[in-house]
Amino acid sequence: MADLKNDLFLRACKRLPVERTPIWVMRQAGRYLPEYMAVRQKADFLTMCRTPELAAEVTLQPIDLIGVDAAIIFSDILVIPEAMGMHLEMHEGKGPVFPEPIRNEADAKKLRTIDPSVDLKYVLDAVALTKRELNGRVPLIGFTGSPWTLLAYMVEGQGSKNFSKVKYLIYNDPALAHRLLDKIADAAAAYLCAKIETGVDAVQIFDTWGGLLAQDDFEEFSLRYIRKIISQVKEKNVPIIAFAKGVHYNLDRLADSGADVLGLDWTMNIGDVRKQVGHKVALQGNLDPTILYAGHEKIRHEAEKILQSFGHGSGHIFNLGHGILPDVPPENLKALVDFVKQESVIYHLK
């Protein structure tokens, strides 16, 4: 941390004292920024991911424009299945699509073990370039999808309402599902380790679709593989954030997963969660992303409620409870960030 001018985020991850609560925002390098859209005019989403200069450029935008306390490398969770051999397309208005999803043993056999330094070199190059350009201003976060969330996309082939195909797989051929999850977990862990070696200061595991699973299934098909990743990444000694959406019922187990930080969606009461697991992990979150549609007064009021709910002391990283929405005015995010930076000081006075 020595070479960082602002290490508030890293200290909060470790529940060390901070002068104020750090803040960053999921999808902060995204479509709500006109400066991002200007880059996006020149290159499609996947080209942006694959071009280190463009990925670095948009990664830095919210640091310069909004003033957040951490950068997160611009990329997509689906670069892992792509590196494993799946053909990935981006359909405008529909999102990412795998035209040949994984449905059976034969499909699964086609997936290869990845070498991140070769198969995902473009991400590592983007990390290295971003680190240089950040020049120690704030820490850089790397991320992966959880094995369950990646499997859901790989089996469905695209976003889905009911995720019936991946549910069919886990209930009718759990052995195949476990082999796939195991393979994805190894790939994700290798990928995170390579990013850490290239310079990221923390990593986040996104389990966007964890909440699709009932309690025991979440343990069996998601949490087990999040733990596997953590066990492989832990020795690299950077903070690990686990963000799972809709899994209020398994917070205790997530807090015991080895993660340093739990990311909370906006339906949780952060004060209650702190009482429950705050002695084990730091907490990240959890303003309802749609609050950023409101006026600045309402935004400040809701942010204050979250600061107050968490209460005094370190171990809180302010964030939204999900990614920032594309039609939010950037000045509303700026108002949130300014408010949190200023107002949170009183929660850290000795």
Place this chain on the structure above:
Amino acid sequence: MADLKNDLFLRACKRLPVERTPIWVMRQAGRYLPEYMAVRQKADFLTMCRTPELAAEVTLQPIDLIGVDAAIIFSDILVIPEAMGMHLEMHEGKGPVFPEPIRNEADAKKLRTIDPSVDLKYVLDAVALTKRELNGRVPLIGFTGSPWTLLAYMVEGQGSKNFSKVKYLIYNDPALAHRLLDKIADAAAAYLCAKIETGVDAVQIFDTWGGLLAQDDFEEFSLRYIRKIISQVKEKNVPIIAFAKGVHYNLDRLADSGADVLGLDWTMNIGDVRKQVGHKVALQGNLDPTILYAGHEKIRHEAEKILQSFGHGSGHIFNLGHGILPDVPPENLKALVDFVKQESVIYHLK
């Protein structure tokens, strides 16, 4: 209840002793049944809703074919906004659409106060016809969407991923939102009362989109109006079921809403919820609907877990945690229903 041959469902709603756990399933009159699809070939969805003979026919199908312990009148939650004057279209593959959504004061002014006996006569006729054809075999449930859930559709105009327009409304013009919610609550209450007078034996309020709201917003924009409906319907003295998806954080308040039964989504642990609020309300639920993609052995295993989790005694109505999915084999639902009927007996022995 005297004229009912099977009143298990109604007794369980009131936490009175039963010989076994009753079971019905949300969307049980639906696309997974070939017999339903045969009717659907002859008439589109909205025509089915508006034609009492067809609505009654599909309402009865799961009673005859699957053997569930309650019927629920075939209809749609959006018949209320339609009756209030909004033009409703059904777009194949996309679902219901309001081409002229409510966005401002002028739009809101166009909404009229409904007289269910005129504006929703076709539903009441379907209820009367179904009651005659049921001939006391099982109770009949009527339903409404919650005011918040209806408002979400009325403002968005259709299903949505982020529900940004209705969120924009409640944060930027809460006074208008409250006037609309109040008007919708009155319409929904009048509608439920009319259905009860026509013969339904219980009512369910669906708050499908309650979980979109953070904790305090749920109280302000959803629960308050669910309570308003309940206060107007309570005197009719039939069981009231409140089903809200994704609102784990507000179960206590829902249990104090005046509802007799809480419907649980599949992410809750029904045993834990019983400990928390089982002295106030009966519980309905909560098998993960995608479990019906599995083999019969897995289905029985998961159903047993829920029976066991709830434990001994009355106050449990078995159901899925959300509507049955259209691509589930009907024999899988039959296997579930048969199992629950048989296996639950031991949980009700003196």
